[in-house]
């Protein structure tokens with residue numbers, strides 16, 4: 195039980211990375227082109243977001259990514275997408291300890307269910323948030339993410 199952690203689980207596409215505003219993103223993904231994942235702009239001011247996350251990390255939170263790979267991917271495309279997503283995270287210095295880059299449609303809670311309490315999910319997808327049962331969820335589209343995170347800061 196000593197390994198149980200408070201974890202903030204961030205989705206990537208549409209939550210941190212503005213994938214859906216990359217021109218022709220869907221056509222490119224359907225053509226097994228991973229470039230939209232690399233080219234997506236951050237949705238948030240990353241400096242501001244990271245500075246709050248660093249405070250939460252000091253207060254015992256762990257930050258992770260739980261993100262789906264593209265739909266109907268070949269093994270090669272999965273590898274390329276993982277690489278592109280890891281490059282994006284490195285480029286913006288996102289302070290996560292682990293990035294769970296999992297097959298499209300996988301239950302996200304499975305990535306952390308044995309190690310997390312509580313685990314807060316930040317995800318733009320309503321169905322994914324609805325299926326989360328390890329703690330609270332944050333809808334980054336309709337809620338103020340920065341404010342929600344600031345409310346977690348103690349003291």
Ligand SMILES: [Mg+2]
Pocket residue numbers: 205206207208209317318319
């Ligand atoms: Mg998403």
